[in-house]
Amino acid sequence: MSASARPLLFDAHAHLVADDQTAYPRKPMQRAANAPPRMPGVIGTPGGHHGPNPINEVPDVARMLEWMKEENVDGAVAVQKRMIYRYDNSYILDSSDKHPEIFSAVVILDAEDAGTAPLVRQYIQNHGLAGVRLFGGREPDGSMPWLNSPMALKTWEVANEFGLVMNLEVLSVGGGGPSVPALIELTKQYPNVNIAIDHLLEPEMEKSGHYGLDENFEALVPWKNISFKWTSINLDICREEGIPADKVLRRAIDLYGADRLMWGSDIGTSSGTYKDMVQRALDSAVLLNDDEKRALFHDTGRRIFQKGGSGRRA
Numbered sequence: 001m002s003a004s005a006r007p008l009l010f011d012a013h014a015h016l017v018a019d020d021q022t023a024y025p026r027k028p029m030q031r032a033a034n035a036p037p038r039m040p041g042v043i044g045t046p047g048g049h050h051g052p053n054p055i056n057e058v059p060d061v062a063r064m065l066e067w068m069k070e071e072n073v074d075g076a077v078a079v080q081k082r083m084i085y086r087y088d089n090s091y092i093l094d095s096s097d098k099h100p101e102i103f104s105a106v107v108i109l110d111a112e113d114a115g116t117a118p119l120v121r122q123y124i125q126n127h128g129l130a131g132v133r134l135f136g137g138r139e140p141d142g143s144m145p146w147l148n149s150p151m152a153l154k155t156w157e158v159a160n161e162f163g164l165v166m167n168l169e170v171l172s173v174g175g176g177g178p179s180v181p182a183l184i185e186l187t188k189q190y191p192n193v194n195i196a197i198d199h200l201l202e203p204e205m206e207k208s209g210h211y212g213l214d215e216n217f218e219a220l221v222p223w224k225n226i227s228f229k230w231t232s233i234n235l236d237i238c239r240e241e242g243i244p245a246d247k248v249l250r251r252a253i254d255l256y257g258a259d260r261l262m263w264g265s266d267i268g269t270s271s272g273t274y275k276d277m278v279q280r281a282l283d284s285a286v287l288l289n290d291d292e293k294r295a296l297f298h299d300t301g302r303r304i305f306q307k308g309g310s311g312r313r314a
Contacts, residue, residue: 076103
């Protein structure tokens with residue numbers, strides 16, 4: 001399908017990875033001994049939710065720009081690739097500086113580092129940062145106590161000052177549902193922050209009734225500053241587990257509205273060609289009307305991820 005045949009798209013979740021390993025050396029993470037096991041298939045390991053024959057295209061910026069042009073994608077959120085670069089955000093910041101009209105940067109930083117909050121302020125001022133993704137140690141049960149730790153809250157304060165996006169991947173036993181009370185308290189405490197949740201908060205979609213989008217997810221409905229990404233990770237689970245992706249997406253939009261959902265490819269982590277990722281996402285939207293599709297595939301992500309933040313609300 002040519003770009004002219006595609007609707008206008010905005011990719012809210014793309015991991016850029018440089019071909020140039022001299023300028024941008026890779027620093028692969030070593031998983032902690034007590035880290036929860038990672039499902040087969042993640043980052044191209046055969047099996048699991050990526051299917052038996054994963055294809056992993058390296059999204060160097062030059063290559064990514066061509067793919068985006070081919071698929072009629074007019075912008076993307078460049079999310080730091082922690083498993084390759086850890087907390088060295090040089091590549092996505094340089095990429096967004098070089099192509100400011102195309103890429104909006106989301107850095108990954110250590111939630112428990114005292115230097116993180118001032119560094120976020122510096123990145124906003126010097127690079128027009130669009131968002132920050134905090135990380136820390138994960139407990140054996142999968143929970144993430146750093147999410148609202150005293151040190152992490154210093155970064156939340158900076159994000160609140162600028163109207164920045166806090167882009168969160170929050171997992172625990174039981175999917176993302178157990179983190180809901182903390183998310184509600186954070187959005188109450190920091191009403192100027194846009195909270196963007198990766199991978200639809202990873203509901204346990206195989207559960208009966210509402211595809212895992214249960215009362216935990218319903219509790220987030222009133223909180224308009226919380227939005228969600230619909231990504232290839234969700235689509236992979238649907239494909240491998242025989243779950244109807246179109247009905248999961250319909251349920252999510254019925255809950256939150258299309259102005260709180262945005263598509264993200266997850267290129268650089270999820271397997272598949274970029275063209276395939278786009279097509280599978282479009283196929284999942286067959287139960288949506290045209291306005292909902294326009295919001296999901298373009299307008300929501302473009303509106304929420306603003307360089308330098310959205311400013312202070314009245």
